[in-house]
Amino acid sequence: MKYLPYERITYKTNLSEQEVLTRLSGFVEPKKFGLGKNPMKVYEGFVNKNSFEISKVIQYRNSFIPQINGRMYNDNNGAQIQVTFSLHAFVTFFLIVWCSFALLFFVGVSIRDIRAKEISVEFFLPLFMLLFVYVLTMVGFKSESKQSKEYLKRSFEAEIIRES
DSSP: TTTTEEEEEEEEEEOOOHHHHHHHHEEEOOOOOOSSSSSSSSSSEOOSSSEEEEEEEOOSTTTTOEEEEEEEEEETTTTEEEEEEOOOOHHHHHHHHHHHHHHHHHHHHHHHHOOOOOOOGGTTTHHHHHHHHHHHHHHHHHHHHHHHHHHHHHHHTEEEEOOO
C-alpha cells in the first residue's frame, strides 16, 4: 500500500485499553460543522468503547487529509491499536470519476492516433493529468499521515509493530 493513499498500522503500547481511551479523549473533540470552527483539540471525530474515527483539525485546505479509523485490543502487557489511514469516501469517489474521464480521453486520443499513424500532443495530455492528480493526492495524503502516525505513536507511548 506504499503507492496508494491507504495505510494500515498496528501500534503496541504498555498502556491499558482504558488509558488509551483516556488519552484519545484528551486530544479528540466532537466533529463540528459549519464556518464557526474554533478547534480546541488537535483531532476531531468520535471515540467509542474500543474504536475511534478521527481526522486532524487543520487551518488550511487539504482534501486528501487521512480519515483515521482505529480499533483497540487488550494484549498481554497493554494494548494493541490497529489504525487505518484512508481518504474520505467522497474524495475517493471524485478521484475515480475524474481518472475515469481522463482514461476515456486517453483511449479516444489513442484510437485517433493509431488510425492517423502518428502521435499527437493530445496523446500525452491525459497521462500528464493522471500523473499530476496521483502526485497531488499522494503528497497531500502522505505528508499528513506521517504527522498523524508520529503523533499517535507519541500519544500512546507506543511502537509500530506492523505497517502495510
